[in-house]
Amino acid sequence: MESMLFCWIFLTLGWTLIDGSEMEQDFMWHLSKIPRVISERTFHLTSPTFEADAKMVLGRVCGIECQKELPAPSLSDLEDSLSYETIFENGTRTLTRVKVQDVVLEPTQNISRKGASVRRKRQVYGTDSRFSILDKKFLTNFPFNTAVKLSTGCSGILISPSHVLTAAHCVHDGKDYIKGSKKLRVGLLKMRNKGGGKKRRGSKRSRREANGGDQREGTKDNLERTKAGRRRKESRQGRRVAEGRPSFQWTRVKNTHIPKGWARGGKGDAALDYDYALLELKRAHKKKYMELGISPTIKKLPGGMIHFSGFDHDRADQLVYRFCSVSDESNDLLYQYCDAESGSTGSGVYLRLKEPDKKNWKRKIIAVYSGHQWVDVHGVQKDYNVAVRITPLKYAQICLWIHGDNASCTYG
Secondary structure (H helix, E strand, C coil): CHHHHHHHHHHHHHCCEECCEECCCCCECCCCECCEEEEEEEEEECCCCCCECCCCCCCEECCHHHHCCCCCCCHHHHHHHHCEEEEECCCCEEEEEEEEECCCCCCCCCCEECCCCCCCCCCCCCCCCCEEECCHHHHCCCCHHHEEEECCCCEEEECCCCEEEECHHHCECCCCEECCCCCCEEEEEECCCCCHHHHHHHHHHHHHHHCCHHHHHHHHHHHHHHHHHHHHHHHHHHHHHHCCCCEEEEEEEEEEEEECCCCCCCCCCCCHHHCCEEEEECCCCCCCCCEECCCCCHHHCHHHEEEEEECCHHHCCCEEEEEEEEEEECCCEEEECCCCCCCCCCCEEEEEEECCCCCCEEEEEEEEEEEEEEEEECCEEEEEEEEEECCHHHHHHHHHHHHCCCCCCCEC
16 A cells, blocks of 8 residues: 555656646756855864754744845855855864855845744644655665754755755754754664674674683673673664664764854854755765755746655654645745654755656755744745755855865856
């Protein structure tokens, strides 16, 4: 039954039917030249205190109508926001100033404002339309295997053999790094290794026997207790897999990049537009990852739909998948009502579009799920679940973070 359900989901996602006909018009990835983000100077900063509480929601966000009253961002404003902090595993921190070239300035930006009243976080709207991915074959295969869990309680997505894209608020509240982010770890989905421990147990037993026969009787009881404890642990792991609760391979984070548009350090409010961060893993993985793509407009989304998977807190470590239509958009944000709970923030939002001059379709990440926000619309506060779009400038910046220079970041 579950296999039939997922076959239906994937067929629905791959081919969007409107008025009974396939729409192949412009639902494809278009490579275009992107702006250049160039690292100019790097400064050493004082080490952070790592004492901030996790902050999942901003006070208020300027909506689409509100943006029309804002002046266009200057080049210096963009360069300031796209400059970035890097926090390293040992707690040291740097600030890198950037230059932006070949950019066409957009008319407005979203900004966050103070003073909104605190309201209930309604992240599930009406009937809960989320799917828990319980089958381990789905869990450990593309695209679901690209979802990762952060030790700070958020989600993320693999975008290279060594990099994870997530939300900035998962490690930084806009003023300081949050508790737990100093020893940040990333959990990758894995299958339980059947029989993988037998060889290790055998080698340990051999070493014990080689250490002296006179201790043999004294170690027999200890060996039996060790075996019993291991069987109980494996039994618990087996139940977790059977219940659809995934196992994780945890990896330390080598460094983290956060745009200065978010990491204001107390000098102004963090801007929701820049709620994204890149984590470099200390140890590379061998899993299939999902590539970055530039976010198209709503009209070029098949059925107006987006998709993402994360580890919602109310589903007891289960991987949760959802798809929904986008309600509205701005230059930097997607406003939607995808059902999601805390824990899913930081998930990669993706699409499946056709590749140019090819018959196959490909999934790419086009946004980062930021969470629930109250937004000004016609002077009234409306609530949405919001995702931060991968714009050409953000694509160029993230590409720079991955490769270390902009030579590989000409087209996107």
